Amino acid sequence: MKRYCDSLVIGGGIIGLSCGYYLSREGFKVQVIDSMEFGSGSSGACDDMILLQSKKPGVVLELAMESLEMYRFLHMELGCDLGFKQMGGMILIENQEELAVMEEFVSSQRSCGLNVDIVDREELRRRQPHVSDRFISSTYSPDDSQVDPFLVMKGFINAGQRLGMEVRYREAAVTAEKNGAGRWQVLTSTGCIVEAENVVISAGAWSNIVGGLFDISIPIFPRRGQLLITEKIPPIGETNLWSASYMVTKLRPDLAKVRENQSEYNELGLGFSFTRTAHGNYLIGSTREEQAGFKKLVDYRALEALSRQVAHIIPLMRHVHIIRHIAGFRPATPDGKMILGPWPGKEGLYVASGHEGDGIAMAPITGKLLSDIFTGRKSITNMKELIPRCMVV
Amino acid sequence: MENEQNRLICRCEEITLEEIIQAIDNGCTSLNEIKRYTRAGMGLCQSRVCSRLIARIIAEKTGKPLDEIVPVTARPPSRPVRIDIFSPRGCNVKNS
Amino acid sequence: MSRIAEHPILGPLKPSGREVSILVDGEEVIAYEGEMIAAALMASGRRVFRYTEKRREPRGLYCAIGRCTDCVMIVNGIPNVRTCVTPVEPGMIIETQRGIGRWGGGDHGIH
Numbered sequence: 001m002k003r004y005c006d007s008l009v010i011g012g013g014i015i016g017l018s019c020g021y022y023l024s025r026e027g028f029k030v031q032v033i034d035s036m037e038f039g040s041g042s043s044g045a046c047d048d049m050i051l052l053q054s055k056k057p058g059v060v061l062e063l064a065m066e067s068l069e070m071y072r073f074l075h076m077e078l079g080c081d082l083g084f085k086q087m088g089g090m091i092l093i094e095n096q097e098e099l100a101v102m103e104e105f106v107s108s109q110r111s112c113g114l115n116v117d118i119v120d121r122e123e124l125r126r127r128q129p130h131v132s133d134r135f136i137s138s139t140y141s142p143d144d145s146q147v148d149p150f151l152v153m154k155g156f157i158n159a160g161q162r163l164g165m166e167v168r169y170r171e172a173a174v175t176a177e178k179n180g181a182g183r184w185q186v187l188t189s190t191g192c193i194v195e196a197e198n199v200v201i202s203a204g205a206w207s208n209i210v211g212g213l214f215d216i217s218i219p220i221f222p223r224r225g226q227l228l229i230t231e232k233i234p235p236i237g238e239t240n241l242w243s244a245s246y247m248v249t250k251l252r253p254d255l256a257k258v259r260e261n262q263s264e265y266n267e268l269g270l271g272f273s274f275t276r277t278a279h280g281n282y283l284i285g286s287t288r289e290e291q292a293g294f295k296k297l298v299d300y301r302a303l304e305a306l307s308r309q310v311a312h313i314i315p316l317m318r319h320v321h322i323i324r325h326i327a328g329f330r331p332a333t334p335d336g337k338m339i340l341g342p343w344p345g346k347e348g349l350y351v352a353s354g355h356e357g358d359g360i361a362m363a364p365i366t367g368k369l370l371s372d373i374f375t376g377r378k379s380i381t382n383m384k385e386l387i388p389r390c391m392v393v
Numbered sequence: 394m395e396n397e398q399n400r401l402i403c404r405c406e407e408i409t410l411e412e413i414i415q416a417i418d419n420g421c422t423s424l425n426e427i428k429r430y431t432r433a434g435m436g437l438c439q440s441r442v443c444s445r446l447i448a449r450i451i452a453e454k455t456g457k458p459l460d461e462i463v464p465v466t467a468r469p470p471s472r473p474v475r476i477d478i479f480s481p482r483g484c485n486v487k488n489s
Numbered sequence: 490m491s492r493i494a495e496h497p498i499l500g501p502l503k504p505s506g507r508e509v510s511i512l513v514d515g516e517e518v519i520a521y522e523g524e525m526i527a528a529a530l531m532a533s534g535r536r537v538f539r540y541t542e543k544r545r546e547p548r549g550l551y552c553a554i555g556r557c558t559d560c561v562m563i564v565n566g567i568p569n570v571r572t573c574v575t576p577v578e579p580g581m582i583i584e585t586q587r588g589i590g591r592w593g594g595g596d597h598g599i600h
Contacts (some may be wrong), residue, residue: 038421039429150429169420231437231473231569232542232589279432280542280589298469307479316592318480319567321473323439404551405558407543437558437569472555473571 001192005031005166007374008186008196010173010210011203013043014149015359017156017167018367019200019352021078024163026371031196032165033188035172035206042204042359043149045296045328047227047275047283049240050145050361053089054247056105057112059385060337064358065114067365068145074364078155083148083278088239090119090128091139091247092272092313098244099137101252106139116141128237130316144240148278149360156367176213184348186213200350200370205294205329207353216343218388220354222329224292225285226268226302228310229324232280236314243313246271267291268302272309282320284310288330298325330356340366341373341387351388402450403443405436413447417454424448424465437473440465492532509579522579526572527553527560530583538562538572542588562586566593 009020012034020032034041050068055061075082093099102118109116117140124131124138157167172189176199179185186194203210205222249271264270269288276282287302303325310317333339333354343349352370355362369383398411408431416430424444427433433447434440440447448462496502506522513530520529527550530538537547538560551559555574564570564583568590572583 037423037426037429040425044429150432154430169426230476234568234589234591236592279435300469303469304479307476311476311480318477319475321437321475321569322470322479323437323473324468325470326468407541437561438556441556442552 003031003192003194005029005194005196007031007198007200008033008184008194009200009202010034010186011201011207011353012038012167012169013041013202013204013359014153014156014363015043015204015352015355015366016200016202017153017160018363019202019370020165020167020367021156021160021163022367022371023200023374024160024165026375028371028374030160030165031194032160032167033171033173033194034167034169035189037169039150039153041206042328042330043153045227045326046149046225046330046357046360047273047285048083048146048149048277048360049089049273049275050147051089051240051242051358052114052143052361053091053109053116053139053141054242055109057108060358061109061112061114063365063369064361067362068143070364070368071145071147074152074155078159080151080155080158082151082155084145085147085278086143086145087276088140088142089144089242090124090141090239091242091244092124092131092135093118093137093139093244094135096136098248101248102139102244105247105251114141115143127239128241130236130314131241132313132315135313139244140239146240146275146278147360151278152360152363173210173213178348182347196348198348198350198374200352202352204353204355204359205331207331207351211351214343214346214349216346216349218339218351218353219334220331220339222292222294223269223332223356224287224289224295224327225330225357226287226289226298226306226325226327228284228303228306228322229326230282230284230317231321231323233282233320234280235276236274236282236316240276241272241274241313243272264301264305268305270305270309272313274310274314281323284317284322292327294329296327296329298327331359332356337385338362338366339386339388340369341383343388402446403431403433403436403440405438405442406432406434408433408443410450413450414454417451422451422455422457423463424451425463427451428465434465439467439471491534506577509577511577511579511581511583513583514585520577523576526562526564526570526575526577526581526583529577530572537585539586539590540588545588561590563590568592 006028007030009016009032012032020030024030119140175187184196184199201210207220208218211218273285331354339351339354400410412431416427421427452459504521509522518533536549538549548559551557553573560572561569
């Protein structure tokens, strides 16, 4: 059997579906295929944040801010609830050294237009009465928001289908070649050949495997993140929470404090995130592991480390039940920026992937930018940094 | 209960028969997919109560034999466990 | 109080703990220390332990072995406590849970 389309999107996670939807909106005939099931990859095994505060000033922060603006209205465009909530976020600061680093970071973000500030101990207590009093202050941004990734994916599918987009799960790309007319011929696991003008690879952590079918090497590798999911509980404080120690480790490695169990922290890449889902469960994160490959296992060491960390920061959480311990693969790139645009030397081949921990936040803007590239519309942001680049992995 | 469609299948998340059938009509064919699509099985009991019911609905709606329907992915802890069980009070730093 | 004193298979049943007083939605209930909260509530004639979040329907004891969600209540200011697997302690303050419940309440200091 043979199918024809303008654009074949390989990867039906939140990024692929966003690309599919925005391309359909421009009138392209789009088919999305995914070797797995709805929500079985990283889009279904992540936190749900549109987090602006963690972004360094530059293209990533600018795009995240734009993506947030799109999310504010996306439910109207897609015609369904997306679980969008704007709870704001705070990054907890434990000592003067962290405070100095965060003050500098926050002021650089403010100069980019991000609504963020440092608040004192009293305001921290007022907004977060259950946080341990070890923390001396915190950042606060009212803009940090979140969505339900499953609802967003469903929304893109349903709205895309109304525009003629076709989505097929459990159909993998097997081989790819160009025919005489310069169109891609992609053979799939169902025995179908899909002929398409353009192919978009948006397979997240698996993008490089798909890239292999097109003889390209995409510098995206899986970074495992383990998360704990709690039962539904009443809100803990006003906002979602992170800890500055992890941010400081990234921004100023020389200041990273030496812990008793340093090697464990390093191996697990432990950082603290604490976010309330649209349904009232909390997601407690997270690890950031380099060496796990595609093993979707969770381990007791991480369960213990994540539990200890949250009980240490929010003692009330000792009473709360963990109902699920999950792992997901963040599509990581060597320079920490997503890859978006046409692949050099391969006409009709595009990559939209490598968002690491920002896939949910960046989904709308990624699809929108890709459709802008397809239509040749000049994009408002500086794309140079994102266009597929040769990087040493 | 007012009618059959309104019957609860997932007690924890309060998901109805109608919602399960809608998910199947929209292309979901596995327990995991229905879970992600509807939240049935995402609650405190982690689908212990509803997954057999849903498997039967899938079998009836799609004709797939019951014994070919793969169970939902199980993840630890297999029962709800309080955080302090993993992190005893006063033992915030592990000495190992 | 309705309790089974003479069980057809297990024979005579004697509560093992001492009699203690707990507070259920502001009312004093006499229970046996160490029995499950749900048992004490059932014995006192209570059947509705909580109201669901979406449909606001009443729920009570369902599986009775700690596997389902149905018998959860607010116990000493902590919501979502499965009363069928949580033993009675003297002076416990137990409240009907509405939806996902709330922290604290009354004057119990949670920490």
